[in-house]
């Protein structure tokens with residue numbers, strides 16, 4: 001095995017963190033759906049898929065370096081948000097939490113002189129910059145629009161989503 005047992009455990013923990021993030025986004029997507037905000041719901045569904053992808057990317061790496069993948073149970077996500085702004089604020093907070101989890105993993109890899117894991121984690125470091133930035137931008141837009149103008153904001157959100165997938 002190319003990584004330490006401790007690193008294997010930390011990476012498995014991060015798989016659970018990413019799966020929990022995915023689950024959280026899914027719950028948020030359905031809250032948007034309940035509010036009649038279909039495009040917000042689609043954006044958050046898409047984000048849930050991305051988070052699941054992050055978990056699987058870590059699982060793949062663990063396999064590649066000869067470790068063993070262990071899945072944990074999921075936490076129950078919050079699903080009683082009252083406003084769209086509350087949801088987007090929770091998404092920003094969640095991305096900041098994941099950023100600090102990734103930073104902890106990087107610190108561990110550097111401490112262990114585990115350069116394979118350090119190199120692998122760089123993708124996540126960069127991804128977090130993108131995700132914190134795009135959620136923060138969305139929070140600004142939601143705050144600026146106010147709850148009653150969110151339907152108009154959906155058009156803008158759709159454009160942002162298609163620009164991202166280009």
Ligand code: FEO
Pocket residue numbers: 018021050051054095098131
């Ligand atoms: Fe995989 Fe948005 O953190």
